Amino acid sequence: MSIEVFKWIVEISTAFTAVALILCLYKFSKRSLEVKLQAVAFLLSVMVALYVKIWEVQGAALNVPQNLYIVPYILLLLAMYDVAWKGRHRVLTVISTTVVCVFALGNFLFLQQDSFNSHTLVLGGVFVILHGVLYYYYLLVNLPVQKLGKLPMFWFNAGYLTYFGGSLFIFAAYVVEVFRDSLLLYWSIQNFLRIAQFILIIVGLCQDLRNIRLHSSLPSAH
Amino acid sequence: MSGPSEYQVALLVAIGTLGMLFLTGAIILFMVFYQKKMLQEQVNRQLLEMDHHTKMMEAVLESQELERKRVAADLHDSIGGMLSAIRVGLTTVGRQLPDPKGLEQQKKMLDDTIGSVRLISRELMPATLERFGLDHALKELCEQVQTTSLLTVHYEGQGEVDNISSNKQLMIFRIAQELVTNAVKHARATLIQVQLQIADELVLSVVDNGVGFDPEIYRAVNSSGRGLGLYNIENRVRLLGAKLDHQAGNHGMRIVLTMPL
Numbered sequence: 001m002s003i004e005v006f007k008w009i010v011e012i013s014t015a016f017t018a019v020a021l022i023l024c025l026y027k028f029s030k031r032s033l034e035v036k037l038q039a040v041a042f043l044l045s046v047m048v049a050l051y052v053k054i055w056e057v058q059g060a061a062l063n064v065p066q067n068l069y070i071v072p073y074i075l076l077l078l079a080m081y082d083v084a085w086k087g088r089h090r091v092l093t094v095i096s097t098t099v100v101c102v103f104a105l106g107n108f109l110f111l112q113q114d115s116f117n118s119h120t121l122v123l124g125g126v127f128v129i130l131h132g133v134l135y136y137y138y139l140l141v142n143l144p145v146q147k148l149g150k151l152p153m154f155w156f157n158a159g160y161l162t163y164f165g166g167s168l169f170i171f172a173a174y175v176v177e178v179f180r181d182s183l184l185l186y187w188s189i190q191n192f193l194r195i196a197q198f199i200l201i202i203v204g205l206c207q208d209l210r211n212i213r214l215h216s217s218l219p220s221a222h
Numbered sequence: 223m224s225g226p227s228e229y230q231v232a233l234l235v236a237i238g239t240l241g242m243l244f245l246t247g248a249i250i251l252f253m254v255f256y257q258k259k260m261l262q263e264q265v266n267r268q269l270l271e272m273d274h275h276t277k278m279m280e281a282v283l284e285s286q287e288l289e290r291k292r293v294a295a296d297l298h299d300s301i302g303g304m305l306s307a308i309r310v311g312l313t314t315v316g317r318q319l320p321d322p323k324g325l326e327q328q329k330k331m332l333d334d335t336i337g338s339v340r341l342i343s344r345e346l347m348p349a350t351l352e353r354f355g356l357d358h359a360l361k362e363l364c365e366q367v368q369t370t371s372l373l374t375v376h377y378e379g380q381g382e383v384d385n386i387s388s389n390k391q392l393m394i395f396r397i398a399q400e401l402v403t404n405a406v407k408h409a410r411a412t413l414i415q416v417q418l419q420i421a422d423e424l425v426l427s428v429v430d431n432g433v434g435f436d437p438e439i440y441r442a443v444n445s446s447g448r449g450l451g452l453y454n455i456e457n458r459v460r461l462l463g464a465k466l467d468h469q470a471g472n473h474g475m476r477i478v479l480t481m482p483l
Contacts, residue, residue, distance in 0.1 A: 136253045140260070148257055158250050165246040169238030182232075189239070 006184045013191045014049040016198035017042055023205040030212050033083045034153060035205065041076040044069050067117040071104045074124035077160060081131040084153050085138045092134070096127040118171040125164035125171065132161040150211065155204025163197035279457050287347075287392065294346035297339050305336045341366070348395065356383045356391040357418060360398055364416055371406050374413045381420025385483065393458045394426060394479070397466075400451050401428040401477055409433055411474060424464075424481040431474040 024031065024039035031039075048069045075097055082093040104120040112119060135157050139148070148154045167190045309332050316322035316329070344350075344366070351359035357379040364377035383391060398416060405414050409432025419425045459466045464481035 133249065136249060139253065140256060143257065143260055143264070146261060148254055154253075158246075161246045161249065162243065165242040166239050168242055169235045172235075182228075186235070 003184065006188055009188050009191045009195075010049075013194045013198070014046065016195055016202070017045050017049065020198050020201050020205060021046055023202060023209070026209065027212060030216075031208065032152075034080045034156065035208060037076050037080045037083065038156065038201070041073050044072060044076075063114070063116050067108055067112075067120070070117055070120050070124060071101060074100050074120075074128065077128050078131060080156075081128075081135055084135055084157075088138065089131075089134060093131070096131070100124050100127060122168060122171045125168050128160055128164045129168070132157050132164070150207060152204040152208035152211070155200050155207060159197040159200030159204070162200060163193050166193040166196075276461065279461060283393070283454075283458065283461070290346045294343045297346070298343040302336065302339050302343065305332065305339060308332060309336065341370070345399075351392060351395055352388070356386065356395055359391075359395050360416060360418055363395070363399060363402065364414075367402055367406060367414070373406060373411065375402070376413070376415045377418075378416070379418040381418070381424075383420060386420075386424065390462060390481075393462055394424070394481070397455050397458050397479055398426060398428065400455050404451060405430040405432060405475070409475060420483070423483055424479075426479040426481075427476060429474065429476045434470040434475040 021039060021042040024035050024042060028036070028039070048065050051065050078093050078096055078100075082090060100120070100123060103123050104117065107117050107119045135153070139151075139154070145151050170186050170190050309329070312325060312329055312332065316325045319325065344362075348359045348362065350362045360379065361377050364375040367373065368375040386394075402414060402416065405411050405428065409430045411430035411432030413431045415427075415429045417425075417427045417429075455466065459479065462481050464479055467478045467480070469476040469478070
């Protein structure tokens with residue numbers, strides 16, 4: 001795979017993130033806390049992408065902002081799940097958050113000082129997958145809606161499960177070290193998964209907007 | 223000892239990635255289908271509960287009717303019979319007295335009591351309904367109410383009731399009875415019109431020129447346990463698979479029962 005094709009894929013992935021961010025910001029005050037937390041996560045993601053785009057030609061260290069971005073991104077997602085299931089498994093979220101923070105710091109300082117912090121992403125991914133599966137379990141037990149497709153969080157969760165589930169093996173540190181020569185290919189696969197994730201998230205965001213429009217069109221109780 | 227080759231690792235990554243994606247897809251699909259199944263079960267459970275509730279209601283109303291029938295028969299045959307015998311005895315005794323006019327007052331009171339017992343017995347279980355059907359029973363009800371309440375009560379019936387089961391006829395009669403009683407008791411009306419039309423569907427309307435009422439307020443009163451009239455009407459309407467419309471006009475109330483045949 002050529003570097004140009006890879007860059008194109010990255011550009012498309014960033015564009016999807018930007019679209020998701022714009023959709024999150026639209027009618028921001030009326031959006032749920034889950035969407036607001038995702039908006040912050042996407043904003044961070046877009047900012048890192050812009051930083052990389054601006055500084056890559058000047059030879060600046062690109063891993064540092066990317067590594068710094070992983071932790072708040074994972075924490076925002078875990079917080080989103082905590083909001084979604086109304087704090088029912090807060091102990092798990094607090095433990096996950098603490099473990100991710102401590103591990104990320106250790107990894108950043110001692111294990112993967114010069115390279116991309118894939119270990120942190122893998123660990124965070126495992127926790128996101130765990131939270132995602134638990135969220136679906138929560139949906140099964142509580143049956144909050146007649147049609148799952150009308151629940152934005154169903155789509156968001158499908159997106160995160162697809163991305164973190166699919167990229168778990170790709171981000172395993174061993175693989176990254178072994179595939180230094182084919183890294184572009186694996187990063188591209190990761191970017192395709194990211195695009196798939198954002199397509200699902202955008203569907204959820206559109207559904208959320210539709211729900212808001214539907215609620216505002218209903219006659220007032222007064 | 224050398225580690226795994228690049229090919230082996232690539233294969234591992236491919237299998238792992240595909241496996242995880244497959245697992246994710248399976249979880250999502252399972253969610254969708256399982257949720258559908260759960261919802262279907264919930265609907266089935268609700269249907270079962272509704273069915274159970276309907277059967278309970280049927281049983282309650284049936285036992286109510288049986289009890290009414292028994293009380294009506296007791297009143298008519300036992301108390302009514304005894305009162306009639308006393309009346310005959312009193313007449314016989316009167317003939318033997320030098321001044322039989324002294325018993326006239328007692329005789330009149332006894333006649334009134336016999337009349338009241340017959341009326342209560344007929345209200346409890348209208349024999350006309352069993353013998354001649356809904357149309358005649360409603361006509362009799364209106365005449366009876368007109369006589370006792372001194373209100374003008376009109377009745378108009380159109381169509382044949384033969385293809386309506388006796389059970390349903392009894393339920394419709396009870397609804398009409400309750401509506402007319404409500405109009406007499408609460409509406410402060412001077413005119414009540416009862417109309418029965420039977421064609422493709424049965425339409426029973428009770429119209430009065432009284433003060434009208436808000437069914438929601440009555441419902442609230444019923445739920446607090448202070449009255450059962452409207453509750454019983456609604457239960458019967460549900461069992462009949464019919465529809466009851468309340469239309470409050472400027473002067474009075476129009477209540478229409480529509481039942482598909």
